[in-house]
Amino acid sequence: MIGSGAIGLSVLSLLKNDSDVSIDSVIVAPDTLDQAREQVAAIAPKAQVVTGLAEVAQRPDLLVECAGHGALRAHVLPALEQGIPCVVVSIGALSDVELARQLEDAAKRGKTQVQLLSGAIGGIDALAAAKIGGLDSVVYTGRKPALAWKDTPADGQFKLEALTEPTVIFEGPAGEAARLFPKNANVAATLSLAGLGLDRTQVRLIADPSSKENVHHVEASGAFGSFEITMRGKPLAANPKTSALTVYSVVRAIGNQAHAVAI
Ligand SMILES: NC(=O)C1=CN([C@@H]2O[C@H](COP(=O)(O)OP(=O)(O)OC[C@H]3O[C@@H](n4cnc5c(N)ncnc54)[C@H](O)[C@@H]3O)[C@@H](O)[C@H]2O)C=CC1
Ligand SMILES: O=C([O-])CC(=O)C(=O)O
Numbered sequence: 002m003i004g005s006g007a008i009g010l011s012v013l014s015l016l017k018n019d020s021d022v023s024i025d026s027v028i029v030a031p032d033t034l035d036q037a038r039e040q041v042a043a044i045a046p047k048a049q050v051v052t053g054l055a056e057v058a059q060r061p062d063l064l065v066e067c068a069g070h071g072a073l074r075a076h077v078l079p080a081l082e083q084g085i086p087c088v089v090v091s092i093g094a095l096s097d098v099e100l101a102r103q104l105e106d107a108a109k110r111g112k113t114q115v116q117l118l119s120g121a122i123g124g125i126d127a128l129a130a131a132k133i134g135g136l137d138s139v140v141y142t143g144r145k146p147a148l149a150w151k152d153t154p155a156d157g158q159f160k161l162e163a164l165t166e167p168t169v170i171f172e173g174p175a176g177e178a179a180r181l182f183p184k185n186a187n188v189a190a191t192l193s194l195a196g197l198g199l200d201r202t203q204v205r206l207i208a209d210p211s212s213k214e215n216v217h218h219v220e221a222s223g224a225f226g227s228f229e230i231t232m233r234g235k236p237l238a239a240n241p242k243t244s245a246l247t248v249y250s251v252v253r254a255i256g257n258q259a260h261a262v263a264i
Contacts, residue, residue, distance in 0.1 A: 002024050006069075016255065021259040025048060037050050038050045054085075073104065078107050081110075088251070093186035095117070120187055120247040134225045136197050147208040148241075179199065214235060217230075
């Protein structure tokens with residue numbers, strides 16, 4: 002596993018009692034090594050805590066990224082080159098078309114695969130299937146508590162602490178949303194990659210002072226018909242920018258590699 006933040010530690014905790022899965026190593030950022038060793042030891046005492054794949058004693062069957070955009074370039078790219086299959090959650094990073102191409106090329110060269118997880122959003126199976134018949138429109142609205150947009154371009158442009166009404170802080174194509182709000186762009190990028198692409202997926206982001214959830218609403222239409230989905234995600238206490246479903250999505254993906262039946 003790469004990352005021992007809000008997602009990583011929750012995933013470790015949920016996998017504790019799964020006898021089909023063993024997290025052998027956790028790759029962390031060098032400046033967090035001591036703290037990460039303490040946190041990981043409390044949940045997964047058998048896991049080594051290291052700063053790179055080169056220090057991992059046994060070649061993993063699977064590398065799971067739940068760290069951040071930089072981890073894709075630093076760890077996932079070389080793992081794919083070595084033929085190690087990877088699953089990733091930092092999908093917002095793939096709005097950098099060059100990085101997306103590099104990951105694909107590395108996986109091809111390594112004769113392996115990188116799986117992009119659905120994370121905080123549902124319906125990706127339906128959207129990716131609908132794409133095959135042809136999509137006409139995909140519109141995504143992301144609504145989060147006002148303070149979840151702190152340290153983004155909306156902070157400064159709007160007085161987030163003083164908002165009294167839901168306020169649209171961005172409207173435009175998914176590619177631009179991903180560039181401006183990289184830490185909140187995973188869902189927009191995932192929908193784009195599964196559906197109409199970064200230029201044709203329309204995004205609206207809302208800071209809502211009365212919301213305590215991360216609400217993701219998607220409307221899609223095409224040759225298949227249409228669908229609409231609303232996810233009302235509870236944020237993780239350790240990182241309110243992240244919906245709890247993301248953790249379950251990672252645990253599901255790992256289980257699907259390890260268990261006799263995948264669903
Ligand atoms: N696909 C989706 O729907 C979602 C994806 N995410 C993404 O998941 C990732 C993790 O999210 P959280 O756990 O909430 O964040 P977090 O900030 O709580 O934890 C991230 C951890 O990864 C570590 N890290 C960062 N870069 C690293 C590197 N190069 N090598 C090793 N460790 C590194 C950090 O030190 C930190 O401990 C983020 O990129 C976030 O944007 C989050 C929510 C939803
Ligand atoms: O809800 C979440 O967990 C994260 C989110 O909106 C995103 O990164 O697009």
